[in-house]
Amino acid sequence: MSxxxxxxxxxxxIKNGRVDMSHGSGGRAMAQLISELFAAAxxxxxxxxxxxxxxxxxxxGRLVMATDSHVVSPLFFAGGDIGCLSVHGTINDVAVxxxxxxxxxxxxxxxxxxxxxxxxxxxxxxxxxxxxxxxPVVTGDTKVxxxxxxxxxxxxxxxVGVMREGIDLSGDLAQPGDKILLSxxxxxxxxAILSQREGLSFSAPIVSDTAALHGxxxxxxxxxxxxxxxxxxxxxxxxTTLNEIAxxxxxxxxxxxxxxxxxxxxxxxxxxLGLDPLYVANEGKLIAICAPEDAQCLLQVMxxxxxxxxxxIIGEVLEDAHGFVQMTTKLGGRRVVDWxxxxxxxxxx
Amino acid sequence: MKYVDEFRDGELAxxxxxxxxxxxxxxxxxxxxxxxxxxxxAISRYGLVDLLPDNVRMIHGPGCPVCVLPIGRVDQAIRLxxxxxxxxxxxxxxxxxxASDNLSLMRAKAKGADVRMIYSTQDALKIARDxxxxxxxxxxxxxxxxxxxTAVAVKQAEASGLNNFSILCDHVxxxxxxxxxLAVEGGVALDGFVGPAHVSTVIGSKPxxxxxxxxxxxxxxxxxxxxxxxxxxxxxxxxINEGRAAVENEFTRAVTREGNLKAQELVxxxxxxxxxxxxxxxxxxxxxxxxxxxxxxxxxAELKFKVDYIAVPDNKACECAAILRGQKRPQECKIFGxxxxxxxxxxSCMVSSEGACAAHYSYGRFREAA
Numbered sequence: 001m002s003x004x005x006x007x008x009x010x011x012x013x014i015k016n017g018r019v020d021m022s023h024g025s026g027g028r029a030m031a032q033l034i035s036e037l038f039a040a041a042x043x044x045x046x047x048x049x050x051x052x053x054x055x056x057x058x059x060x061g062r063l064v065m066a067t068d069s070h071v072v073s074p075l076f077f078a079g080g081d082i083g084c085l086s087v088h089g090t091i092n093d094v095a096v097x098x099x100x101x102x103x104x105x106x107x108x109x110x111x112x113x114x115x116x117x118x119x120x121x122x123x124x125x126x127x128x129x130x131x132x133x134x135x136p137v138v139t140g141d142t143k144v145x146x147x148x149x150x151x152x153x154x155x156x157x158x159x160v161g162v163m164r165e166g167i168d169l170s171g172d173l174a175q176p177g178d179k180i181l182l183s184x185x186x187x188x189x190x191x192a193i194l195s196q197r198e199g200l201s202f203s204a205p206i207v208s209d210t211a212a213l214h215g216x217x218x219x220x221x222x223x224x225x226x227x228x229x230x231x232x233x234x235x236x237x238x239x240t241t242l243n244e245i246a247x248x249x250x251x252x253x254x255x256x257x258x259x260x261x262x263x264x265x266x267x268x269x270x271x272x273l274g275l276d277p278l279y280v281a282n283e284g285k286l287i288a289i290c291a292p293e294d295a296q297c298l299l300q301v302m303x304x305x306x307x308x309x310x311x312x313i314i315g316e317v318l319e320d321a322h323g324f325v326q327m328t329t330k331l332g333g334r335r336v337v338d339w340x341x342x343x344x345x346x347x348x349x
Numbered sequence: 350m351k352y353v354d355e356f357r358d359g360e361l362a363x364x365x366x367x368x369x370x371x372x373x374x375x376x377x378x379x380x381x382x383x384x385x386x387x388x389x390x391a392i393s394r395y396g397l398v399d400l401l402p403d404n405v406r407m408i409h410g411p412g413c414p415v416c417v418l419p420i421g422r423v424d425q426a427i428r429l430x431x432x433x434x435x436x437x438x439x440x441x442x443x444x445x446x447x448a449s450d451n452l453s454l455m456r457a458k459a460k461g462a463d464v465r466m467i468y469s470t471q472d473a474l475k476i477a478r479d480x481x482x483x484x485x486x487x488x489x490x491x492x493x494x495x496x497x498x499t500a501v502a503v504k505q506a507e508a509s510g511l512n513n514f515s516i517l518c519d520h521v522x523x524x525x526x527x528x529x530x531l532a533v534e535g536g537v538a539l540d541g542f543v544g545p546a547h548v549s550t551v552i553g554s555k556p557x558x559x560x561x562x563x564x565x566x567x568x569x570x571x572x573x574x575x576x577x578x579x580x581x582x583x584x585x586x587x588x589i590n591e592g593r594a595a596v597e598n599e600f601t602r603a604v605t606r607e608g609n610l611k612a613q614e615l616v617x618x619x620x621x622x623x624x625x626x627x628x629x630x631x632x633x634x635x636x637x638x639x640x641x642x643x644x645x646x647x648x649x650a651e652l653k654f655k656v657d658y659i660a661v662p663d664n665k666a667c668e669c670a671a672i673l674r675g676q677k678r679p680q681e682c683k684i685f686g687x688x689x690x691x692x693x694x695x696x697s698c699m700v701s702s703e704g705a706c707a708a709h710y711s712y713g714r715f716r717e718a719a
Contacts, residue, residue: 198468258359267350273468274441276394322718331362331575333396335712341691 024144066093079208083125099161111150190280211284252320356574386413386703409705470502525637553608630673669696
């Protein structure tokens with residue numbers, strides 16, 4: 001009879017346990033957290049290799065790489081959480097370059113004392129988002145910081161994708177006459193977060209639009225429309241993203257306010273807090289700039305996709321040495337839609 | 350959105366615009382001041398100037414709470430936060446108002462001061478309750494709209510013995526500022542006022558009657574929605590054409606002649622007039638601001654921490670003073686859009702989107718470019 005006892009490790013106490021410093025120390029506790037929580041959730045052949053990095057096949061063509069750090073508070077919000085957000089955000093950054101997203105990496109900075117149950121929820125949400133998108137998390141890292149030195153969880157994801165042949169998208173390619181398309185309503189993500197933070201509730205709750213856009217983008221690229229620029233208007237909102245493009249391309253723009261969709265609860269919350277939805281973050285919307293002759297065709301393709309049902313043509317690129325993004329308001333007047341100055345702060349009276 | 354869309358209807362706006370265009374006498378210039386920053390914002394945000402004939406000109410008034418706050422007042426708040434270690438709470442873009450030494454409350458925060466942006470005085474009280482070992486000061490700014498909530502907070506703090514709470518009172522009065530604009534020697538080039546919206550819900554329309562009676566300037570109180578503003582402009586044009594000067598009320602859904610008596614009583618119970626208050630732009634204006642009554646002295650941060658007000662002159666190149674009085678337009682200031690931008694405001698008019706300069710910079714500067 002053998003005298004060697006089988007290895008036994010008490011399983012992680014997901015229900016009541018909390019992250020402690022040992023989970024980042026490189027020892028057994030860390031190995032256990034990785035295998036029972038991360039590897040179990042992400043479960044794929046690359047992670048299963050158990051190495052410091054993932055070995056991936058090399059593809060022909062050009063690689064696209066993008067990275068995004070997520071520090072959202074609250075961590076859980078209507079329509080999503082920091083987990084799925086960190087997957088969608090990076091997939092979108094790769095996809096708007098005109099690439100097919102292939103792999104993700106994930107770096108976690110955990111704060112000592114963070115409940116393991118919440119961590120599990122976040123990791124499972126990430127895993128589900130990554131499975132649904134067909135883009136696996138192939139490598140990762142975990143660090144733990146002392147209590148008070150983090151905000152629960154910070155997640156940095158990096159995505160790698162491969163460029164489609166013959167696609168050339170860039171923020172400096174917008175030309176006068178081009179049409180500007182928007183895939184749906186604006187301000188949903190930012191106001192979902194803010195209304196939750198401020199404890200505002202509405203009869204219809206505001207739900208974040210967080211979503212992976214690579215499917216919609218693939219359909220748009222397949223359409224053959226002459227696309228010049230694709231961007232996802234995240235932080236800073238639609239206004240900031242359009243100003244970035246105008247600056248890069250050295251052009252102006254004229255938007256039609258009436259063509260820009262804002263969901264009613266978002267409009268109400270913005271009204272209440274004194275904010276302008278044009279500057280509020282989105283996490284599942286894109287801006288496309290294309291040749292004028294292809295705009296209608298592209299619009300139909302976008303509307304045929306579930307994430308582009310409310311797509312519309314919101315304006316046109318103009319020749320303008322000043323690079324002004326302007327808008328014809330619903331009232332029939334004109335205004336500049338400027339860069340956001342600092343943080344968007346509510347007005348007082 | 351119900352109760353909002355009705356007041357932003359583009360078709361109705363065109364109808365009113367057509368009436369204004371028809372009724373405004375071409376030989377005449379109509380110089381109308383919208384007193385409130387809320388109106389300035391609505392005019393710029395909706396591009397209403399495009400709907401008006403050239404001879405109906407809007408002049409942006411001083412009714413932007415952060416714009417009229419002189420440097421010395423912000424310095425006081427910064428001193429409280431940095432030297433006395435208090436938690437300094439205030440509203441919104443007050444944190445961006447430029448102060449001495451290239452500071453603002455936001456920059457003081459980055460240097461370690463505990464500055465917090467709040468939405469309501471109730472938030473400040475909660476911070477005080479949650480931090481019994483810290484002193485919490487609310488930098489109370491704004492016109493008559495924001496004064497009653499401050500009065501409520503002071504009374505609540507008194508009732509609950511919240512001794513670590515106090516206020517730095519910079520509440521100012523609208524009619525006093527209008528007097529200061531009109532009382533300029535030789536008169537001012539103004540033909541009428543679009544009167545305040547939210548302020549008037551509190552003080553009513555009665556306090557504006559001297560402007561019509563004594564100065565012969567028509568006043569039309571208007572809501573902050575674009576159609577309110579358009580309708581008020583039409584009403585002003587009509588009064589001017591008829592040679593009348595009366596206080597009229599476009600904002601009847603919220604404003605009465607007497608105003609909110611309960612709020613007025615509350616304010617009178619907690620506050621009294623300051624002998625004199627220095628405004629940015631308007632200079633020292635007698636009886637134009639409020640301070641706590643002696644009964645509430647324990648909640649007066651100026652007394653509690655002995656931080657005196659030290660007047661600091663504005664930047665020499667800054668034209669905020671002339672702009673706030675309606676004597677210059679933002680684009681006539683040399684540093685507008687060059688040295689002074691919303692990112693790096695030199696003068697306070699460039700801080701809030703209600704400020705004349707920031708509103709013109711953010712929404713209207715394509716007009717000069719054209």
